[in-house]
Amino acid sequence: MPVHQSVLADFAAVVSAAQTRVLETASQAIAERGTFRLALSGGSTPKALYEQLATSAADWAHWQIFWGDERYVPNDHPDSNERMARQAWLNRVPIPTDQIYPLPTQSADPWQDAAIAAADLRRAFQLSEGDWPVFDLILLGLGDDGHTASLFPGTAALDEQTRLVTVGDRDGQPRLTFTVPLINQARSVVFLVSGAAKQEAVKRALAAVGDSQQTPARLIQPQAGQLYWLLDRAAAALL
Numbered sequence: 001m002p003v004h005q006s007v008l009a010d011f012a013a014v015v016s017a018a019q020t021r022v023l024e025t026a027s028q029a030i031a032e033r034g035t036f037r038l039a040l041s042g043g044s045t046p047k048a049l050y051e052q053l054a055t056s057a058a059d060w061a062h063w064q065i066f067w068g069d070e071r072y073v074p075n076d077h078p079d080s081n082e083r084m085a086r087q088a089w090l091n092r093v094p095i096p097t098d099q100i101y102p103l104p105t106q107s108a109d110p111w112q113d114a115a116i117a118a119a120d121l122r123r124a125f126q127l128s129e130g131d132w133p134v135f136d137l138i139l140l141g142l143g144d145d146g147h148t149a150s151l152f153p154g155t156a157a158l159d160e161q162t163r164l165v166t167v168g169d170r171d172g173q174p175r176l177t178f179t180v181p182l183i184n185q186a187r188s189v190v191f192l193v194s195g196a197a198k199q200e201a202v203k204r205a206l207a208a209v210g211d212s213q214q215t216p217a218r219l220i221q222p223q224a225g226q227l228y229w230l231l232d233r234a235a236a237a238l239l
């Protein structure tokens with residue numbers, strides 16, 4: 001699994017590099033397979049990327065959008081990753097609405113919604129039970145505690161090896177998250193990391209040896225895919 005680390009001058013450069021990576025991957029996927037399947041990260045870092053994509057030229061009719069994790073809130077809640085991406089980007093480009101697959105949070109039972117999300121994935125990828133979806137690109141962020149998606153340190157979600165989607169736990173608050181084996185099936189995974197607050201987590205995540213339970217981002221090792229770390233100088237200061 002090739003790992004590409006890029007240390008860029010500042011956050012704007014990280015966003016620009018990510019925009020290029022997403023658009024190039026999309027063009028290649030559409031040329032080769034007729035569709036581009038992208039899973040989005042949440043939090044604050046990717047919002048600027050989504051705003052850039054909103055003004056990009058792309059073959060939107062062939063994009064399929066998913067989320068790699070979601071806070072367990074209604075999709076109109078300020079904390080919703082779906083809400084953020086729709087407002088920053090998806091409401092402003094003509095991706096067909098039936099090609100956008102939010103993680104469901106309506107059943108009041110995260111485990112039921114995780115199962116619904118897995119069924120949605122199998123349908124979107126036209127897979128039978130037991131097959132794993134292969135995303136063209138999965139965007140990820142990094143928490144200052146070393147988490148990624150909603151795979152938090154010391155939680156059971158880190159050990160899930162059979163489900164596609166599981167229930168994460170952030171200080172007792174449920175989340176929905178892609179599992180490690182699902183993420184590691186991807187053709188490419190791109191971490192976007194910015195700011196000095198992340199420098200310890202970046203150092204632990206990229207160290208030759210370390211504890212994946214403490215730094216779950218270390219678990220992201222695409223089996224056959226490409227792994228990209230797009231870092232600004234502040235986040236990479238301890239490398």
Ligand code: 6PG
Nearest residue numbers: 042043044045141142143148149
């Ligand atoms: C989420 C994200 C999460 C995020 C990191 C970094 O739902 O919050 O998926 O994994 O990427 O927590 O968040 P920031 O970009 O806000 O620092």
